[in-house]
Amino acid sequence: MKLKPLLLTLFLFAFTVSFAQKEGSNKKIIKFLTFNIxxxxxxxxxxNLDVIAKVINDANPDFVALQEVDFKTNRAKKYDLxxxxxxxxxxxxxxxxxxxxxxxEYGEGIxxxxxxxxxxxxxxxxxxxxxxxNAVEIVAAIPSGDTIAFVGTHLDYKEIETDRINQVKKINxxxxxxxxxxxxxxxxxxxxxxxxxxxxEEKWGASYDKKNPQFTFPSKKPEKTxxxxxFSPKGKWKVVSSEVIQNSVASDHCALLVTLxxxx
Numbered sequence: 001m002k003l004k005p006l007l008l009t010l011f012l013f014a015f016t017v018s019f020a021q022k023e024g025s026n027k028k029i030i031k032f033l034t035f036n037i038x039x040x041x042x043x044x045x046x047x048n049l050d051v052i053a054k055v056i057n058d059a060n061p062d063f064v065a066l067q068e069v070d071f072k073t074n075r076a077k078k079y080d081l082x083x084x085x086x087x088x089x090x091x092x093x094x095x096x097x098x099x100x101x102x103x104x105e106y107g108e109g110i111x112x113x114x115x116x117x118x119x120x121x122x123x124x125x126x127x128x129x130x131x132x133x134n135a136v137e138i139v140a141a142i143p144s145g146d147t148i149a150f151v152g153t154h155l156d157y158k159e160i161e162t163d164r165i166n167q168v169k170k171i172n173x174x175x176x177x178x179x180x181x182x183x184x185x186x187x188x189x190x191x192x193x194x195x196x197x198x199x200x201e202e203k204w205g206a207s208y209d210k211k212n213p214q215f216t217f218p219s220k221k222p223e224k225t226x227x228x229x230x231f232s233p234k235g236k237w238k239v240v241s242s243e244v245i246q247n248s249v250a251s252d253h254c255a256l257l258v259t260l261x262x263x264x
Contacts (some may be wrong), residue, residue, distance in 0.1 A: 065152030
């Protein structure tokens with residue numbers, strides 16, 4: 001008779017462990033990478049997409065936002081860079097044009113490990129004489145059955161913030177209306193505590209430590225934080241980890257890998 005309480009305790013303990021393991025396995029962990037690929041040219045001055053693809057493959061992300069992407073330009077040897085990287089990484093590629101350039105086009109790219117439900121290309125405001133900018137979005141279905149939106153962009157690089165501020169206001173206007181949980185990733189050319197980032201972080205959650213931000217540029221000796229992964233709504237995502245991938249050959253930027261949990 002004295003064994004019954006012990007057996008009951010052991011049963012309850014086993015059930016609790018089993019339930020906890022099941023709950024842990026149900027977490028929706030998603031990996032996002034942003035990478036400015038410097039139009040496919042390495043820091044050795046050659047054209048080697050395998051070096052760029054290795055950075056992506058080693059990180060093993062679910063989604064990648066690519067900046068400074070050439071589409072069949074002369075300098076990129078008429079390659080469609082996103083498609084070439086898609087082949088090398090076994091991910092679904094998408095290119096979005098910001099402007100005509102050098103016999104081809106120039107803009108943003110996305111790579112996705114998961115099926116793309118829809119996409120759109122949004123032109124961002126810019127001052128005449130400055131470089132046109134855009135934001136490309138995909139809506140994707142992930143294995144958990146959830147649907148999310150992933151936005152990649154590259155903001156103006158000039159010292160004066162005018163264009164960047166107008167560009168993030170446009171991003172907020174368009175993408176904060178999304179009915180799906182949304183990720184914004186890219187080379188924002190804005191440092192923490194800039195007016196640009198303050199406008200974004202009023203509405204978007206930040207994945208970096210504001211007290212000790214990780215530097216992402218230049219790749220040889222990083223001293224600035226200008227590449228980011230942000231999320232909306234703030235309460236829908238939890239930051240699991242953030243890692244700067246420093247490779248001084250693949251690009252002039254470090255890649256940034258952020259792992260998030262999508263909350264119920």
